[in-house]
Amino acid sequence: MSRRHRHRAEPALPDDLWSTLPRALFCGDNQVELLSGGDQLFPAMVRAIDAARHEVWLATYIYQHEGSVTAVTQALLAAAARGVAVRVVLDGFGSRAFLPQLQPLFEDGGVDLAVFRPITSWWSWFQPGQLRRLHQKLCVVDGEVGFVGGINQIDDRIDLVHGATEQPRLDFAVQLRGPVVAPVEQAIRAVWTRADLGQDFREEMVALARSAEPIARAKRLMRRLRMPRARGLQLSPDALPPVRAAFVLRDNLRQRRTIERSYIDAIRSARERVDLISPYFYPGRPFRRALRDAADRGVAVRLLLQGKLDYRIAGLAARVLYDELLVHGVRIHEYTPAYLHAKVAVIDGDWATVGSSNIDPLSLLLNLEANVIVRDEGFARSLAGRFDAAVAQSREIDPKLAHPRTLAGTLRRGFVAWCAHVYLRIAGQTGRY
Numbered sequence: 001m002s003r004r005h006r007h008r009a010e011p012a013l014p015d016d017l018w019s020t021l022p023r024a025l026f027c028g029d030n031q032v033e034l035l036s037g038g039d040q041l042f043p044a045m046v047r048a049i050d051a052a053r054h055e056v057w058l059a060t061y062i063y064q065h066e067g068s069v070t071a072v073t074q075a076l077l078a079a080a081a082r083g084v085a086v087r088v089v090l091d092g093f094g095s096r097a098f099l100p101q102l103q104p105l106f107e108d109g110g111v112d113l114a115v116f117r118p119i120t121s122w123w124s125w126f127q128p129g130q131l132r133r134l135h136q137k138l139c140v141v142d143g144e145v146g147f148v149g150g151i152n153q154i155d156d157r158i159d160l161v162h163g164a165t166e167q168p169r170l171d172f173a174v175q176l177r178g179p180v181v182a183p184v185e186q187a188i189r190a191v192w193t194r195a196d197l198g199q200d201f202r203e204e205m206v207a208l209a210r211s212a213e214p215i216a217r218a219k220r221l222m223r224r225l226r227m228p229r230a231r232g233l234q235l236s237p238d239a240l241p242p243v244r245a246a247f248v249l250r251d252n253l254r255q256r257r258t259i260e261r262s263y264i265d266a267i268r269s270a271r272e273r274v275d276l277i278s279p280y281f282y283p284g285r286p287f288r289r290a291l292r293d294a295a296d297r298g299v300a301v302r303l304l305l306q307g308k309l310d311y312r313i314a315g316l317a318a319r320v321l322y323d324e325l326l327v328h329g330v331r332i333h334e335y336t337p338a339y340l341h342a343k344v345a346v347i348d349g350d351w352a353t354v355g356s357s358n359i360d361p362l363s364l365l366l367n368l369e370a371n372v373i374v375r376d377e378g379f380a381r382s383l384a385g386r387f388d389a390a391v392a393q394s395r396e397i398d399p400k401l402a403h404p405r406t407l408a409g410t411l412r413r414g415f416v417a418w419c420a421h422v423y424l425r426i427a428g429q430t431g432r433y
Contacts, residue, residue: 022255024248024262024373025233028240030178032374034354034382038156041147041173042068048141048175049075055085057188059138060153061094061356065101067155073105080110087111089192091134092118094152114195132252134195135367137173137356138188146181148247148372149173150343150356159339161310167338170277170390172383174354174372176245179233183247187370243376250357250369259357259371260364264290266347270299275387276345277304280358281318287359288324295329304390307334313419317360320412326399333394343371346387352380 035041049056049072056079065073080086088106090099092115099115106113116134117127139147149172154160156168176184237244248262249255267274267290274294281303283291295301303325309315322332343359346352355371357363374380 022258022261023235024246024258025183025235026237026240026244026246026373026375027179027233028237028242028244030176030180030243030245032243032245032372032376032379033175034379034386035147035149035151035173035175036386037168037171038068038151038154039168041149041151042072044175045139045147046071046075048139048145048147049079052079052084052141054142056087056142057138057140057185057192058086058088058153059090059134059136059188059191061091061133061135061137062098062152062154062160063088063090063095063102064098064152064154064158064160065105067158069153069155072153076106076111077109085112087114087188087192089114089116089134089188089195091116093130093133094135112196114192114198116191116195118198129252132366133368134191135356135363136187136191136370138184138370140181140185140188143181143185144177146176146184147173148176148184148356148370149354150341159310162339165338169339169341170335170337171341172344172354172386174374176372178243178245180245180247180372183233184370187247187249191368237375243374243379245375246373248353248355248371248373250364250367252368257364259355259369260284260287262353262371262373263287263345263359266345266351267291267294270294270347272299272348274299274301274345274347275304275384276302276359277340277342277387277390278359279306279310279340279342280314280360280363281305282321282360284361284364287364288321291325291330292328295325301330302387302391303330303332304335304340304387304394305332306340307336307395308339310339314360316412322397326397326401329399331399332397333391334397335390335394337393344383344387346380346384348380350375350377350380352376352383354383 035044056076058076063069076086076088088111090102090113092099095102095115096119099118103113117130117132119130137147137149137151151171151173156171157165159165159169234240237246248258250257250259264287274291291301305318306315326332343357344352344354351373353371353373355369357369357371363369
C-alpha cells in the first residue's frame with residue numbers, strides 16, 4: 001500500500017450526522033483562543049454581543065447578575081433592544097436563586113429566557129430526571145463566534161458558598177471561530193428549545209393535531225427546532241487543515257459517553273505526558289485504569305485537583321483514590337491559592353480539551369456537558385503553560401505517604417462508592433461505574 005493511499009483524506013460525514021454519532025467529529029480551519037477566567041471571557045463575550053447583527057444564544061448553569069457579569073447582561077439587553085434575537089437558557093437548579101431577578105429583567109428587555117427543568121417547589125424533585133442538570137457553558141453570536149468552557153456567568157471573585165474571595169477562581173474557556181461553531185450553536189438551540197417547550201410540549205402537540213392547518217403549524221414548529229449545518233466533519237483529524245477541533249457533548253441520547261471516551265482514548269494513546277485539571281474528581285474504573293496504565297508505561301501523568309475545598313464531600317471523593325494512583329506513579333497536586341473550577345487537559349503536545357465536564361459521575365453519566373477538543377501544537381503549548389504555572393503554586397501529595405491497602409482507606413472508599421451508587425440509582429442511572 002502506497003504512503004499516498006494510506007493518508008488520503010476521509011470523506012466528510014453528512015452535515016446532519018454530528019448529533020447522532022457517539023464519537024468526536026473533527027473539522028479544520030478553525031481559530032481557537034484560550035481565555036482565563038471571567039476576567040478574559042466576559043469582555044470577549046461583550047465585544048461579540050455588541051457586534052451581533054442577527055442572533056445570540058447563551059446557555060449556562062449559573063447566571064448571577066452581579067459584579068463583572070452585569071456587563072454581559074447589559075450587552076444582551078442592548079442587543080435585544082436593537083432587534084437582535086437573544087435567547088438564553090439557564091439551569092433551573094443552578095440559577096434558581098437568581099431567576100426572580102432575571103426573569104422580569106430579561107422579559108422586559110426583550111430577551112427570550114428559557115429555564116431547563118425549573119425547581120418551583122419541593123415536589124419538583126420527584127419529577128423524573130431532575131438530578132440531570134444543564135451544566136454546559138456556551139454562547140454563540142451570529143453563528144460566527146462561539147464560547148465554550150467551564151466558566152459560569154458569575155464573577156470570578158464571588159463564591160456562592162463562601163462569599164467574596166480575594167483571588168479569582170482558576171477557570172478556562174475558549175473563543176471559537178470557524179466550522180466548529182456550528183455544532184456549538186446546534187447544541188444551544190436544542191437545549192433552549194427543549195427548555196422553552198418544557199411542559200408546554202404536550203399542549204403544543206395536541207394543538208398541532210387539532211389545528212385546522214396542521215401542516216403550516218408543523219412547519220412553524222420545525223423552524224423552531226431547525227439546526228444549523230456543520231461543515232466538513234470527519235472522525236479523524238489527520239488530513240484536516242489547522243486548527244483542528246471537535247465539539248463533544250454528554251447528553252442522555254446518542255452521546256452519553258462521548259466526552260469520557262474521548263478522554264480515555266487520548267490517555268491510552270499518550271506517549272509523553274498527561275496533564276489534567278478537574279475540581280471534582282471521582283472517575284470510573286476504565287478512566288482510572290487508563291491513568292494507571294499510562295503511568296506504568298512511563299508517561300508523566302499529573303493531576304491538579306482542589307486544595308481549597310468548596311464542598312467537603314467532593315474533596316473526600318477525590319482523596320480516597322489518591323493511594324491507588326500514587327502507587328502507580330501518578331503525581332497529584334492540590335491547588336491552594338484560590339478555588340479551582342477548571343476542567344481541562346493536555347495530552348502529549350497536540351491534544352487538549354477545555355469544557356464544562358468534571359471527571360466525576362455527575363458530569364460523566366448525568367449532566368448535560370460540553371467540551372471542545374483541540375488538536376493543535378500551539379494551543380496545547382499555551383494550555384500546558386497555564387497548567388505548569390498553576391502547578392507551581394500548588395502543593396504536591398507526597399507519594400511516600402501512599403498505602404496500597406489499609407482498613408481506614410477501604411472504609412472511606414466504600415462509603416464514597418456507596419454514596420455515588422445511591423445518587424446514580426436515584427437519578428435513574430444503572431450499571432457499574
